[in-house]
Amino acid sequence: MTATTAKPTGPIPAAFAETMGDLRIAGRRAGDWAEAGTPVFVYDxxxxxxxxxxxxxxxxxxxxxxxxxxxxxxxxxxxxxxxxxxxxxxxxxxxxxxxxxxxxxxxxxxxxxxxxxxxxxxxxxxxxxxxxxxxxxxxxxxxxxxxxxxxxxxxxxxxxxxxxxxxxxxxxxxxxxxxxxxxxxxxxxxxxxxxxxxxxxxxxxxxxxxxxxxxxxxxxxxxxxxxxxxxxxxxxxxxxxxxxxxxxxxxxxxxxxxxxxxxxxxxxxxxxxxxxxxxxxxxxxxxxxxxAEAGVYLARVVDRKESGGETFLILDGGLHHQLAASGNFGTVVRRNYPLAVAHRMGAVAEEVVSVVGPLCTPLDRLGDRVALPRTAVGDLIVLFLAGAYGATASPASFLGHPPAREVVAR
Ligand SMILES: Cc1ncc(COP(=O)(O)O)c(C=O)c1O
CATH class of the missing domain: 3.20.20.10 (Alanine racemase)
Structure with a gap:
């Protein structure tokens, strides 16, 4: 772990909480759901x-x-x-x-x-x-x-x-x-x-x-x-x-x-x-x-960078899809939603990172100083509790990024 103190994340919903290794959504690996492109919401x-x-x-x-x-x-x-x-x-x-x-x-x-x-x-x-x-x-x-x-x-x-x-x-x-x-x-x-x-x-x-x-x-x-x-x-x-x-x-x-x-x-x-x-x-x-618990939001790490002793994971998704997780929809104090590395569920945390989106605003922060296993560019990050007030309550056209895919599991 780095010297930076981690902030807590919310509880992973019961349907996913016991998972070790690969996250499964409706029986399929998160990576399979992400194959046709990220960011993607998957609803079960x-x-x-x-x-x-x-x-x-x-x-x-x-x-x-x-x-x-x-x-x-x-x-x-x-x-x-x-x-x-x-x-x-x-x-x-x-x-x-x-x-x-x-x-x-x-x-x-x-x-x-x-x-x-x-x-x-x-x-x-x-x-x-x-x-x-x-x-x-x-x-x-x-x-x-x-x-x-x-x-x-x-x-x-x-x-x-x-x-x-x-x-x-x-x-x-x-x-x-x-x-x-x-x-x-x-x-x-x-x-x-x-x-x-x-x-x-x-x-x-x-x-x-x-x-x-x-x-x-x-x-x-x-x-x-x-x-x-x-x-x-x-x-x-x-x-x-x-x-x-x-x-x-x-x-x-x-x-x-x-x-x-x-x-x-x-x-x-x-x-x-x-x-x-x-x-x-x-x-x-x-x-x-x-x-809420029926939906997850999957986004990939596009870049990893250090600044002032802190590590940032920059995703291909952000508040333009999942505004609520950035703390800018109906909350007064910003706190972390539950999130994880989709193929390393339950793994020991090795570093403290801030998980941010690609938008040019400091508001675009999906995880503030969270403790995660080591991640690399290309890894898939999962944000839980994305089934309610996710895509529908987010400023999708802000900055002209593509909308997230939304998939209903069958
Ligand atoms: C009239 C009305 N019904 C239902 C809801 C749904 O609320 P929730 O998603 O918190 O259950 C709202 C939320 O604003 C509302 O205003």
């Missing part, structure tokens, strides 16, 4: 199937929705949509991809600032709109009237609760998302009076929470809030979308969310729910928890 649907099975066991009777913003690659959606009860979309672009793999009745569309053409496409298809403002409700009703159809409308509530400890809080404060809870009953009454097919509530309080206690508390508060709003509105919601926020361990010291505990606590909450919710269905909408 079997890992999502495992997560979905864990969800089914912990949350019997609760609908599982996939928030496709986490990874909307069409081939990927085709592979995993059958494992889901519903898909949640955030734009007309995502809507078109969701409609290719799921019936409209199983799709909901949330997001502020929906344009008229987006509302029209969703209403014509028969998708549920999670309304984000009274203005949006007016436009949706007018568009449905012009189309001569009954729109499926739910109300997204800006809850007076927040998800404790979440990486991204989206409730409990003034917000562009949803309608302040206090104004929701009046809007529901108006939608019902206008003859809309009122579908219920959507409440989203935050993302990336690892505390079972915090998630369970938020879900209980959400159920209580939905009951209170329904009573005030005088209408029982067919569906209460409880949001999600299930996090994944990205960084050293993070522990996995205990989904079994959350499920048991939700079952208790629902067993004691107010009468107005007796016939409601409940859904949980998840992105990263379902798909």
């Amino acid at each position: 649907p079997a890992i999502v199937a495992g997560q979905a099975a864990r969800f089914r066991a912990a949350f019997p009777g609760i609908d599982l929705h996939y928030a496709i913003k986490a990874n909307p690659l069409p081939e990927w959606l085709a592979a995993i949509a059958p494992m889901m009860d519903g898909l949640d979309v955030a734009s007309a672009g995502e809507l078109a991809r969701a409609l290719a793999v799921k019936p409209a009745a199983a799709i909901s569309f949330a997001g502020p600032g929906k344009r008229d053409d987006e509302l029209a496409a969703a209403i014509a298809a028969g998708v549920t709109l999670n309304l984000e403002s009274e203005g949006e409700a007016d436009r949706a009703l007018a568009i449905a009237d012009r189309q001569g159809v009954t729109p499926r409308l739910a109300v997204r509530v800006n809850p007076d609760i927040e998800l404790r400890g979440s990486g991204m809080r989206m409730g409990g404060r003034p917000s562009p998302f949803g309608i302040d809870a206090v104004r929701v009953p009046a809007l529901v009454r108006r939608l019902v009076a206008a003859g809309a097919d009122w579908r219920g509530f959507h409440v989203y309080a935050g993302s990336q929470a690892l505390s079972a206690d915090a998630v369970a508390e938020t879900q209980a508060a959400t159920v209580a809030l939905a009951a209170r709003l329904a009573e005030d509105a005088g209408a029982a919601p067919p569906l209460v979308n409880l949001g999600g926020g299930f996090g994944v361990p990205y960084f050293a010291g993070d522990g996995a969310l205990d989904g079994d505990t959350v499920g048991a606590r939700l079952a208790e909450t629902l067993a004691a729910r107010p009468a107005i919710l007796a016939d409601s269905r409940f859904a949980i909408e998840l992105g990263r928890w379902l798909v």
Whole structure:
């Protein structure tokens, strides 16, 4: 080891953690997946199937929705949509991809600032709109009237609760998302009076929470809030979308969310729910928890250089494909994602290196002073947790490098 002190990396996901030697993804060596060119994302649907099975066991009777913003690659959606009860979309672009793999009745569309053409496409298809403002409700009703159809409308509530400890809080404060809870009953009454097919509530309080206690508390508060709003509105919601926020361990010291505990606590909450919710269905909408661990990003070492006593490995991939791992997507303090040398999994660390991308910005750092086995030009580096908010959430056209390949394992 050099004198430079290593910084920790996050935990390697369970599906890969025990591997020694060659990393295998869906049974094939990483080097095989990389043969047609790097950088490449490889996604394994079997890992999502495992997560979905864990969800089914912990949350019997609760609908599982996939928030496709986490990874909307069409081939990927085709592979995993059958494992889901519903898909949640955030734009007309995502809507078109969701409609290719799921019936409209199983799709909901949330997001502020929906344009008229987006509302029209969703209403014509028969998708549920999670309304984000009274203005949006007016436009949706007018568009449905012009189309001569009954729109499926739910109300997204800006809850007076927040998800404790979440990486991204989206409730409990003034917000562009949803309608302040206090104004929701009046809007529901108006939608019902206008003859809309009122579908219920959507409440989203935050993302990336690892505390079972915090998630369970938020879900209980959400159920209580939905009951209170329904009573005030005088209408029982067919569906209460409880949001999600299930996090994944990205960084050293993070522990996995205990989904079994959350499920048991939700079952208790629902067993004691107010009468107005007796016939409601409940859904949980998840992105990263379902798909983050299912994806890896493989990039090759193009150059190795020393500067000021430190060693840099320069890859053919960087933040233009995997922004989140550089610490510039939704994190305040930069920490290292789990990464490894793909053909030397489990090998003893021999040196401390910084793993950087080819972009002309110091932000393009995928591993800051990480301890790795000795690497050479041409070696393959693997970044884990690349299945969510990877290619889709990165500035791919920045500096004109080619996009990463994205491959779904079969
Ligand atoms: C409304 C909504 N649903 C779902 C998600 C997915 O979050 P995650 O990938 O953390 O589960 C988000 C994330 O921002 C969101 O805003």
